[in-house]
Amino acid sequence: MHWLKRLFSFNQSSGPDTVEPSVHKLIGVNALNKRKNIRIKYPHFGAFGPFPRVLYMGHEMNVGNISVGGLHIIDDTEKLGSTVSDIIMIELIWGDFSAKVRVRVVGVNLHNRHIQFVDFNAQAYLRISILTKPGYIGSRFHRVRDEFGQLQALELWVGATSESLMFCKKSSSFAELVLNGQKIIFERGRCTYFAESEEPVTPKLLTDILIMIANLNEPTLLVKNLLEIIESDLSNITPNISSKISSKKTGTYG
Secondary structure: OHHHHHHHHHHHOOOOOOOOOOHHHHHHHHOOOHHHOOOEEOOOOOOOOOOOEEEEOOEEOEEEEEOOOEEEEEOOOOOOOOOOOOEEEEEEEOOOOEEEEEEEEEEEEOOEEEEEEOOOOHHHHHHHHOOHHHHHHHHOOEEOOOOOOOOOEEEEEEOOOOOEEEEEOOOOOOEEEEEOOEEEEEEOOEEEEEOOOOOEOOHHHHHHHHHHHHOOOOOOHHHHHHHHHHHHHHHHHOOOHHHHHOOOOOOOOO
C-alpha cells in the first residue's frame, strides 16, 4: 500500500489550479507501477463535475473508467477501430481547461477499447488524480446481503474504514451516509445536509461523495437514483456546472 499513500499524499498537496508541480513530485508519482493505477468509474449518466469529457475527432466518447495511466472506452460505433498499438489524438475537456493528448490503443475486446496515455500533461494528470481518493474509498464498499429481511433499511452498504450508506425504509430521508464520523442526509427536493447541524454539505465534499458513490461495485437502482439526486443538488448549488462540464450524458458503468 506504500504506492497508494504516495499518490494520496501527492493528491492532497496539489490541486487543479496547480500549473507547474515540482519536478521531484512529478517524477515520484510517475514512477508508480502503471498496472496499479486506480481506475475510477464514471457516473452512469456520463461526465460530470471533475470527470472530463473525452472527444475523438469531434465525437464525444462513452467512457467506462479513467486512471492517471489511461482510459476504458465503450466504442460501440467503432470510431477508434480495432487495431492494437495505434496511436491517436484525443481531447480531455473540463469546464475551465482542456488538453489534447496522444494515446495508444493497448487492448480491444468487442466494443471495449483500453487506451494508454502516451503524452504526459501535468495539468490533466493532476485533475485526474483528484478523482483517485474518493473513487478508491467507494470501490471498497460492499452491499450487506439481507436474505431474511432483518435490516431496518432497503439497502445497506459498508466501507472498509467505518463508512456506511443506508437507503431508508421508514423515513423522509432517501439515504444516509456516514463518512468521517459524520452523518449526511439525502432528501429529494432539499440540499444535502449534515444530520447534526442541518448545515448544507459543501460543493467540494458533495463532489467527492458523487465520485465515491459512482464507484460502488455492482450499483443498484437505488444507488443510481442517489447519484442523480447528488447531481441535481450540485447543479442547484452551482447552476453553471452542467453546461460547463457535461453537455451530453453519455457515460456508463464499466
